Amino acid sequence: MARRDVIAMILAGGQGSRLGALTKHLAKPAVPFGGRYRIIDFTLSNCSNSGIGTVGVLTQYQPLVLNTYIGNGQPWDLDRNDGGAFILPPYQKSSRSDWYKGTANAIHQNAEFIDSYEPKNLLVLSGDHIYKMDYAKMLRAHMDKNADATIAVIEVPWEETSRFGIMEADADGRIVEFAEKPAKAKSNLASMGIYIFSWDVLKAALVADEADEKSTNDFGKDVIPRLLSEGANLQSYRFSGYWKDVGTVESLWQANMDILDCPDDLNLYDRSWRIYSRNPVKPAHYIAKGATLQNSCLTDGCIVEGDVDHSVLFHSVVVEAGAIVKDSVLMPGVVIEAGAYVKKAIIGSNAVISRGARIGYSSVGSSPYLSRICSDDITVVERGVRIREGAEVPGNCMVEYRDDIVGDNVIERRTQVR
Amino acid sequence: MFIDAMGLILAENRKLSLGELTQKRALAALPFAGRYRLIDFMLSNLVNSGISSVGVVTFNKYRSLMDHLGSGKAWDLSRKDKGLFILPPNVLSDSLSSGGDIGDMTAVLDLLRTSHWTHVILSGANNVFTTTFDDFYKKHVEAGADISILFNQDGPETARTTTVLKTDKGNWVKEILIGPESRAGAKYSLGVIVLRRQLLIELLSDSIARGENEFSMDQIMRRHTHLRILAYPFEGVCLKIHSVESYFSATMKVLDKSVRKSLFWSDLPVYTKVKDEAPSHYCCGCDVSNSMISDGCRVYGHVEDSMIFRAVTIGAKTSVKSCIIMQDSYISEGCELENVILDKNCFLRPGVKLVGQAAYPVVIGKGAVV
Numbered sequence: 001m002a003r004r005d006v007i008a009m010i011l012a013g014g015q016g017s018r019l020g021a022l023t024k025h026l027a028k029p030a031v032p033f034g035g036r037y038r039i040i041d042f043t044l045s046n047c048s049n050s051g052i053g054t055v056g057v058l059t060q061y062q063p064l065v066l067n068t069y070i071g072n073g074q075p076w077d078l079d080r081n082d083g084g085a086f087i088l089p090p091y092q093k094s095s096r097s098d099w100y101k102g103t104a105n106a107i108h109q110n111a112e113f114i115d116s117y118e119p120k121n122l123l124v125l126s127g128d129h130i131y132k133m134d135y136a137k138m139l140r141a142h143m144d145k146n147a148d149a150t151i152a153v154i155e156v157p158w159e160e161t162s163r164f165g166i167m168e169a170d171a172d173g174r175i176v177e178f179a180e181k182p183a184k185a186k187s188n189l190a191s192m193g194i195y196i197f198s199w200d201v202l203k204a205a206l207v208a209d210e211a212d213e214k215s216t217n218d219f220g221k222d223v224i225p226r227l228l229s230e231g232a233n234l235q236s237y238r239f240s241g242y243w244k245d246v247g248t249v250e251s252l253w254q255a256n257m258d259i260l261d262c263p264d265d266l267n268l269y270d271r272s273w274r275i276y277s278r279n280p281v282k283p284a285h286y287i288a289k290g291a292t293l294q295n296s297c298l299t300d301g302c303i304v305e306g307d308v309d310h311s312v313l314f315h316s317v318v319v320e321a322g323a324i325v326k327d328s329v330l331m332p333g334v335v336i337e338a339g340a341y342v343k344k345a346i347i348g349s350n351a352v353i354s355r356g357a358r359i360g361y362s363s364v365g366s367s368p369y370l371s372r373i374c375s376d377d378i379t380v381v382e383r384g385v386r387i388r389e390g391a392e393v394p395g396n397c398m399v400e401y402r403d404d405i406v407g408d409n410v411i412e413r414r415t416q417v418r
Numbered sequence: 419m420f421i422d423a424m425g426l427i428l429a430e431n432r433k434l435s436l437g438e439l440t441q442k443r444a445l446a447a448l449p450f451a452g453r454y455r456l457i458d459f460m461l462s463n464l465v466n467s468g469i470s471s472v473g474v475v476t477f478n479k480y481r482s483l484m485d486h487l488g489s490g491k492a493w494d495l496s497r498k499d500k501g502l503f504i505l506p507p508n509v510l511s512d513s514l515s516s517g518g519d520i521g522d523m524t525a526v527l528d529l530l531r532t533s534h535w536t537h538v539i540l541s542g543a544n545n546v547f548t549t550t551f552d553d554f555y556k557k558h559v560e561a562g563a564d565i566s567i568l569f570n571q572d573g574p575e576t577a578r579t580t581t582v583l584k585t586d587k588g589n590w591v592k593e594i595l596i597g598p599e600s601r602a603g604a605k606y607s608l609g610v611i612v613l614r615r616q617l618l619i620e621l622l623s624d625s626i627a628r629g630e631n632e633f634s635m636d637q638i639m640r641r642h643t644h645l646r647i648l649a650y651p652f653e654g655v656c657l658k659i660h661s662v663e664s665y666f667s668a669t670m671k672v673l674d675k676s677v678r679k680s681l682f683w684s685d686l687p688v689y690t691k692v693k694d695e696a697p698s699h700y701c702c703g704c705d706v707s708n709s710m711i712s713d714g715c716r717v718y719g720h721v722e723d724s725m726i727f728r729a730v731t732i733g734a735k736t737s738v739k740s741c742i743i744m745q746d747s748y749i750s751e752g753c754e755l756e757n758v759i760l761d762k763n764c765f766l767r768p769g770v771k772l773v774g775q776a777a778y779p780v781v782i783g784k785g786a787v788v
Contacts, residue, residue, distance in 0.1 A: 268696035291707070298698050
């Protein structure tokens with residue numbers, strides 16, 4: 001068989017610790033997003049829609065949910081005779097066994113898998129970004145420019161440059177300098193964590209990187225600077241459009257709210273570039289008499305009897321009569337009981353907000369659950385917990401089951417969530 | 419759960435016509451309850467009963483049905499040597515010209531002969547209910563019946579095609595009547611029977627040999643007087659669809675809490691083809707009441723007592739009341755609809771007014787531009 005042009009590897013092993021309770025039981029890419037998706041659906045759908053039929057998903061942290069979710073890749077059309085979707089956890093080798101130590105190390109440990117497909121190029125992706133992108137166009141640019149590596153970049157506001165890996169490119173787009181989270185940036189082109197490497201070049205660089213004891217085995221910190229210093233042909237590929245790293249509670253909440261504005265460059269209704277997901281088997285949602293809905297997203301199996309304003313509801317959410325939900329994200333199976341009030345919150349799967357409870361009712365207040373991870377008055381509730389009747393939780397709280405809180409007057413109990 | 423039976427669904431019922439709604443599609447392919455087609459319910463019932471081989475008997479309008487069923491994957495019926503078998507008529511068969519149920523059945527005989535299951539659950543697709551056939555099957559075997567028929571007593575019914583079972587106290591069928599003057603308390607067949615596969619082969623071959631073109635229980639009973647036929651009561655909610663009017667009223671019943679619960683929230687999933695639509699978006703200024711709405715819709719206007727299928731747009735200042743709006747339809751601004759069935763892919767220009775009566779809803783055919 002001829003060598004294939006490209007296969008993709010998605011880095012999905014990160015813990016996502018800045019999402020607190022939301023990633024206690026599952027990896028960040030498996031976090032529900034946008035009403036009917038999980039974060040990784042965007043990357044997987046982009047691969048499928050770009051015509052990439054071989055996709056490895058590198059998992060490490062809490063992989064159970066992610067593994068079952070991806071399965072054989074069928075929802076994304078990635079159940080192929082030749083290739084398809086593969087879950088690639090770290091494994092024991094005859095000489096040693098290792099966890100994935102860094103992004104580059106994770107790829108290095110799977111070199112054998114990649115080699116078995118003899119790809120000319122390797123597309124390295126992150127499993128925790130929300131965007132729509134045609135990787136085929138990027139690959140064409142990569143091949144046209146005969147590049148050793150091509151890095152997708154996006155313009156970011158100058159004041160945010162210190163949060164990103166910043167590329168400086170010449171007039172032809174060739175990268176001349178790279179700075180990881182610079183204090184003072186020379187450019188505002190940020191790396192999106194999307195790389196296409198010529199596999200032969202990358203393989204050699206990974207071997208050298210592994211030999212370097214000082215290396216942290218990271219693409220941004222080690223491999224890219226190494227290639228740059230060796231004079232490799234590194235090209236930038238400009239992307240414009242919606243792109244969001246949903247690594248924090250604030251950005252996850254914001255990205256969900258963005259969906260409600262139906263941004264043109266993240267059009268979920270576009271049938272030529274659908275975002276696929278594993279669909280729940282639920283009936284159409286039901287809106288009762290007396291319910292009000294404003295600027296909100298709903299999906300299958302929801303039952304709304306109360307008031308929902310500017311919120312994203314996942315499948316099988318129930319909002320009872322007299323309950324008020326505002327600016328919130330309710331993950332699958334959440335129940336908001338009669339008279340409860342939920343504002344600016346992310347409620348984890350199958351959590352129950354009991355009668356009369358108030359979540360995010362105020363920006364000031366004291367609670368053992370106040371958390372530094374939560375900002376902008378956003379409140380997070382862990383999946384599967386039942387909030388007591390009439391309990392009050394102010395903004396900026398991360399309500400999660402904890403052993404160290406005795407006589408809890410917020411959480412009544414927790415249930416196992418599949 | 420482990421039933422030694424296969425399923426057979428008759429996708430067409432040539433005695434029933436729903437006008438434009440079934441002009442281009444088999445009855446079984448009629449869209450229902452927002453995201454389903456009628457056949458989804460019977461397929462799910464069979465699958466939820468643990469049945470893994472299902473033949474779908476079609477006659478002529480099977481394109482939309484085949485498109486819907488595909489490999490059977492959505493019902494877990496994409497299997498190696500079992501799974502879904504779509505059975506269009508054998509075109510070379512001489513009996514095709516006669517055009518009765520048996521015309522379809524000749525193609526089925528092959529499948530029946532090569533299967534190894536002891537029993538067959540044979541059913542139409544025009545009755546909507548959610549159940550498993552575990553108890554029905556068990557009772558059939560225990561009672562030593564030759565044929566068992568599912569029935570309920572919801573009625574009286576007016577349809578000419580109604581089949582009424584006359585039984586003794588032990589629910590053994592003594593007589594079968596087609597479309598008699600209806601009365602309360604009658605036992606109406608739900609068109610689901612279970613029998614031994616070998617017996618079905620014999621009955622079918624016998625009918626074909628006699629040049630008959632209908633598989634009618636009353637005739638079979640008259641001829642084979644030795645057959646012991648048992649009636650088995652179905653207690654749950656069953657929506658019967660035999661006309662445009664009953665289709666419309668059945669849909670409106672689905673909005674009722676107890677019916678919704680019985681059909682969809684009984685722990686038995688109702689499977690259907692996956693469409694990957696985005697979530698539905700309720701825009702500012704919309705106003706929705708007592709309605710079921712599927713994924714991929716955009717709602718700007720007023721919706722009341724209605725069933726909205728997938729990917730429908732309802733424009734601003736538009737009012738949709740007691741309507742069935744099927745997939746991919748677009749209703750522009752300022753329209754007014756009441757008691758309307760809008761088939762798939764229709765386009766309504768701004769300001770269109772359509773008003774029907776509950777007993778006579780306005781039906782707009784597939785793909786119409788109004």
